[in-house]
Amino acid sequence: MKIAMREGVTLPQGFLAAGIAAGLKRSGKKDLMLVVSDRPAACAGVFTTNQVQAAPVKLDREVVRRGVARAIITNSGNANACTGAKGMRDAKAMAALTANLLKVKPAEVLVCSTGAIGKPMPMNTIAAGIHAIVPVIAAAGGDDAADAIMTTDTRKKTATVALAIDGKPVTLTAFAKGAGMIEPNMATMLGFFFTDAAVEPRALQRALKQAVDLSFNRISVDGDMSTNDTCLFLANGAAGNRPLHPNHKDWGAFTAALSAMALNLAKKIARDGEGATKLVTVRVEGARTDAEADAAARAVANSMLVKTCWNGDYPNWGRIMDAIGYSPAKVDESKVDIFYDDLVAVRKGVAAKTPIEALSKIQQQEQFTVAIRLHLGKGQAEVYTCDCSEEYVRINVDYIKMPDGREPT
Numbered sequence: 231m232k233i234a235m236r237e238g239v240t241l242p243q244g245f246l247a248a249g250i251a252a253g254l255k256r257s258g259k260k261d262l263m264l265v266v267s268d269r270p271a272a273c274a275g276v277f278t279t280n281q282v283q284a285a286p287v288k289l290d291r292e293v294v295r296r297g298v299a300r301a302i303i304t305n306s307g308n309a310n311a312c313t314g315a316k317g318m319r320d321a322k323a324m325a326a327l328t329a330n331l332l333k334v335k336p337a338e339v340l341v342c343s344t345g346a347i348g349k350p351m352p353m354n355t356i357a358a359g360i361h362a363i364v365p366v367i368a369a370a371g372g373d374d375a376a377d378a379i380m381t382t383d384t385r386k387k388t389a390t391v392a393l394a395i396d397g398k399p400v401t402l403t404a405f406a407k408g409a410g411m412i413e414p415n416m417a418t419m420l421g422f423f424f425t426d427a428a429v430e431p432r433a434l435q436r437a438l439k440q441a442v443d444l445s446f447n448r449i450s451v452d453g454d455m456s457t458n459d460t461c462l463f464l465a466n467g468a469a470g471n472r473p474l475h476p477n478h479k480d481w482g483a484f485t486a487a488l489s490a491m492a493l494n495l496a497k498k499i500a501r502d503g504e505g506a507t508k509l510v511t512v513r514v515e516g517a518r519t520d521a522e523a524d525a526a527a528r529a530v531a532n533s534m535l536v537k538t539c540w541n542g543d544y545p546n547w548g549r550i551m552d553a554i555g556y557s558p559a560k561v562d563e564s565k566v567d568i569f570y571d572d573l574v575a576v577r578k579g580v581a582a583k584t585p586i587e588a589l590s591k592i593q594q595q596e597q598f599t600v601a602i603r604l605h606l607g608k609g610q611a612e613v614y615t616c617d618c619s620e621e622y623v624r625i626n627v628d629y630i631k632m633p634d635g636r637e638p639t
Contacts, residue, residue, distance in 0.1 A: 239372025249378030252359025
């Protein structure tokens with residue numbers, strides 16, 4: 231099925247949004263986002279599996295468990311993580327104030343935060359921002375909302391798909407942020423999906439989890455998992471279709487569009503990795519199991535020796551061999567083939583006859599694939615990652631040097 235996807239945020243029927251500069255970032259950039267549904271929406275969520283979790287993550291789990299939401303309020307510039315009991319009070323205060331101004335229930339408001347860990351929330355600034363953002367929400371506010379969630383991102387990650395459900399026009403739109411601390415499960419990110427389709431709540435959760443497993447859980451920038459990872463999906467039913475579920479005739483089209491959008495955003499996150507210059511797909515085939523293929527692919531994608539090598543011009547495939555060898559996957563060195571795109575670098579564990587200059591030309595591209603064939607079974611997996619440059623170090627050193635924990639500008 232071909233998915234016609236376009237850039238930008240086109241909000242579905244019944245949704246309004248805004249993004250403003252509330253003063254959390256001294257750069258003056260947008261740092262507060264609000265998206266609102268004009269009616270109760272089914273909601274689903276997937277969250278970080280880190281044992282240390284930010285207050286908003288804990289709060290949102292409860293909202294998602296109830297299955298209905300009306301709004302998402304999000305700040306960038308402060309993670310509200312490792313902030314103790316006060317952090318939870320602050321997250322609840324954000325929900326309560328937003329709900330009061332929108333005249334909805336606090337239990338219907340989802341809260342997300344992203345930024346530096348361990349800093350108290352500047353609640354006076356946030357409260358003033360919430361008072362300022364509620365009056366300016368609009369049907370055309372989606373792109374501003376996508377701007378407001380970025381931290382060290384260099385570009386927005388957005389996608390919109392139009393399709394028909396029960397013959398009725400339906401819109402799916404999404405935006406995400408993420409550039410550093412990217413490693414499943416999930417990647418360190420915020421992702422928001424919205425649709426005017428009617429979807430049964432359990433089916434919505436199932437569809438989102440499946441889409442995340444095939445996308446955001448398959449990217450890596452630096453091997454670090456965040457405390458704030460959150461992916462939320464609101465479906466408000468304004469399109470008037472019969473509620474979607476796995477036996478609905480259009481379920482396949484809906485989930486295909488959702489998965490394609492999630493993968494599109496996930497690749498954008500990997501490509502925008504802090505200091506990254508290249509998007510690299512690591513594909514492992516012929517492992518004994520899919521799980522072993524996944525383990526081998528992640529070992530390569532997370533190897534700093536491999537990633538720094540990709541940043542240069544010389545395709546040092548020996549580092550790839552080393553990484554798969556120490557992974558949990560079974561590897562028989564004498565059976566391993568490695569390809570850079572369609573050019574073979576390694577055949578049966580030793581250097582192939584492909585000129586190094588040809589392999590180097592592949593590695594100099596902004597996107598390329600490293601395919602590893604183990605020839606031990608039918609297991610396969612893909613992971614999307616990036617190179618690692620000196621700029622990655624500079625960004626993260628500057629980040630922690632900021633005296634108030636705000637993003638470097």
